[in-house]
Amino acid sequence: MPGTPRDRARAQTMSDIVRIGRHHLATDGAAALSLRAVARDLGVVSSAVYRYVKSRDDLLTLLVVDGYDELGDAVDAAVAAVPADDFPGRQAAIGRAVRTWGLAEPATYALLFGSPVPGYEAPAEQTMGPGTRVVRALVTLWAEAYAAGRMSPPTVEVTSPALAAGFSAAREELDLPLPDGVIAAGVFGWAALFGCVSFEIFGQYGDDALGDPAALFEHHLELLAAVLGLR
Amino acid sequence: MPGTPRDRARAQTMSDIVRIGRHHLATDGAAALSLRAVARDLGVVSSAVYRYVKSRDDLLTLLVVDGYDELGDAVDAAVAAVPADDFPGRQAAIGRAVRTWGLAEPATYALLFGSPVPGYEAPAEQTMGPGTRVVRALVTLWAEAYAAGRMSPPTVEVTSPALAAGFSAAREELDLPLPDGVIAAGVFGWAALFGCVSFEIFGQYGDDALGDPAALFEHHLELLAAVLGLR
DNA sequence: AGAAAACAAGAGCGGTGCTCACATTTGTTG
DNA sequence: CAACAAATGTGAGCACCGCTCTTGTTTTCT
Numbered sequence: 001m002p003g004t005p006r007d008r009a010r011a012q013t014m015s016d017i018v019r020i021g022r023h024h025l026a027t028d029g030a031a032a033l034s035l036r037a038v039a040r041d042l043g044v045v046s047s048a049v050y051r052y053v054k055s056r057d058d059l060l061t062l063l064v065v066d067g068y069d070e071l072g073d074a075v076d077a078a079v080a081a082v083p084a085d086d087f088p089g090r091q092a093a094i095g096r097a098v099r100t101w102g103l104a105e106p107a108t109y110a111l112l113f114g115s116p117v118p119g120y121e122a123p124a125e126q127t128m129g130p131g132t133r134v135v136r137a138l139v140t141l142w143a144e145a146y147a148a149g150r151m152s153p154p155t156v157e158v159t160s161p162a163l164a165a166g167f168s169a170a171r172e173e174l175d176l177p178l179p180d181g182v183i184a185a186g187v188f189g190w191a192a193l194f195g196c197v198s199f200e201i202f203g204q205y206g207d208d209a210l211g212d213p214a215a216l217f218e219h220h221l222e223l224l225a226a227v228l229g230l231r
Numbered sequence: 232m233p234g235t236p237r238d239r240a241r242a243q244t245m246s247d248i249v250r251i252g253r254h255h256l257a258t259d260g261a262a263a264l265s266l267r268a269v270a271r272d273l274g275v276v277s278s279a280v281y282r283y284v285k286s287r288d289d290l291l292t293l294l295v296v297d298g299y300d301e302l303g304d305a306v307d308a309a310v311a312a313v314p315a316d317d318f319p320g321r322q323a324a325i326g327r328a329v330r331t332w333g334l335a336e337p338a339t340y341a342l343l344f345g346s347p348v349p350g351y352e353a354p355a356e357q358t359m360g361p362g363t364r365v366v367r368a369l370v371t372l373w374a375e376a377y378a379a380g381r382m383s384p385p386t387v388e389v390t391s392p393a394l395a396a397g398f399s400a401a402r403e404e405l406d407l408p409l410p411d412g413v414i415a416a417g418v419f420g421w422a423a424l425f426g427c428v429s430f431e432i433f434g435q436y437g438d439d440a441l442g443d444p445a446a447l448f449e450h451h452l453e454l455l456a457a458v459l460g461l462r
Numbered sequence: 463a464g465a466a467a468a469c470a471a472g473a474g475c476g477g478t479g480c481t482c483a484c485a486t487t488t489g490t491t492g
Numbered sequence: 493c494a495a496c497a498a499a500t501g502t503g504a505g506c507a508c509c510g511c512t513c514t515t516g517t518t519t520t521c522t
Contacts, residue, residue, distance in 0.1 A: 167441065212391060215393050241469095
């Protein structure tokens with residue numbers, strides 16, 4: 001119990017605001033998220049919440065960070081539940097964790113991976129860390145698989161010098177012991193994974209969703225493992 | 232010049248509304264799209280536009296249809312510019328057309344393929360037709376390539392009976408002479424293509440965008456052709 | 463020419479984000 | 493302990509939004 005009672009009350013109010021905001025986000029969507037409604041649920045007059053949250057965008061940032069953290073926790077837990085040497089299994093576990101969490105929290109998923117909210121840009125210093133947890137889990141997995149010799153060489157070579165230069169920069173910035181082709185395939189797999197999840201969550205497949213969305217996703221996970229050459 | 236002067240004036244006003252709406256969408260984004268602002272630019276009082284557009288959602292639907300049509304035109308033109316027997320080239324042309332149009336009209340792209348606008352669902356009877364033009368172009372291409380024996384057999388089999396049943400339904404509904412594995416790979420390629428474009432347009436790659444976004448996309452197109460087995 | 467339909471204007475309702483002046487409570491310091 | 497300062501809550505207010513309704517005008521059809 002650190003700090004003064006006022007500090008603790010403030011922390012409590014902050015967490016209440018995030019909780020109420022998440023609830024409104026889940027039930028009514030991002031555009032219907034209003035500080036006035038949060039204030040009402042908080043039992044306080046609308047201008048009072050501005051003591052805690054600078055603006056509506058600021059509340060969105062809190063929810064973005066909250067969502068990235070929850071997704072990151074889900075992904076980490078899913079990875080930890082698979083044997084460390086089962087690389088395709090771990091990649092599939094990441095994919096399933098993303099899809100499951102997205103289906104459970106579609107509005108938050110849309111906030112993180114859908115169209116950017118107009119006039120709002122998530123401040124990098126707050127979202128950079130938690131926002132990269134999923135791709136970090138993927139990259140870590142690929143690096144381990146490559147080091148263990150469990151990744152087939154990429155079928156498509158990287159020929160663009162500019163692209164190779166960009167990969168080199170990323171390689172030393174992230175300390176990635178991976179050749180260009182694997183990085184390129186990884187970026188593709190990353191985007192493709194979220195493309196599959198987004199298509200399903202955003203309803204691009206249509207109403208029928210081609211019969212069995214879960215089975216379709218499992219098949220896509222197998223294709224993803226094949227693209228990456230994981231074994 | 233068909234119809235009465237009033238009819239022509241109405242058609243002109245309608246097209247003005249869509250044009251002004253597109254402009255606001257491009258400059259301020261979907262959430263900032265307001266009927267009152269459109270009315271101001273139209274030089275008319277706000278309630279007057281309700282004679283032409285039932286609601287703000289109705290205007291969004293008009294813009295959605297407009298966007299799907301423009302994207303469909305761009306894709307059709309891109310496909311037509313490639314020799315009919317160059318199947319990988321035609322698929323890459325579709326991908327480049329989607330990316331190029333999306334980069335040119337990011338707000339409209341977000342309206343079509345990003346998070347669904349909260350509380351708004353595009354009415355199927357108006358958007359179904361133009362909304363499926365891109366995937367129809369892809370499916371047509373794959374069917375022709377398969378018939379010409381220019382598609383390698385899929386590397387991953389479809390094992391789920393529910394999924395196979397869903398594919399059978401789609402096969403006879405769309406008159407698709409393609410085996411399950413090709414359909415599954417096609418759906419994956421479709422989602423992956425838009426995943427790559429969305430990641431770039433929505434800024435998920437980060438600020439640097441890994442050096443050269445265009446070269447990265449070209450590499451992803453090669454991977455896509457490989458996944459589909461096009462040759 | 464007269465009836466009917468379409469159109470534009472303006473007022474109005476309830477909602478939003480956000481700011482400000484003011485009163486009250488709480489923590490710190492002389 | 494008292495006084496000061498900081499933090500917190502209140503209510504009014506501004507400008508904007510979607511949308512509805514009434515009123516007066518214009519155009520089209522019979």
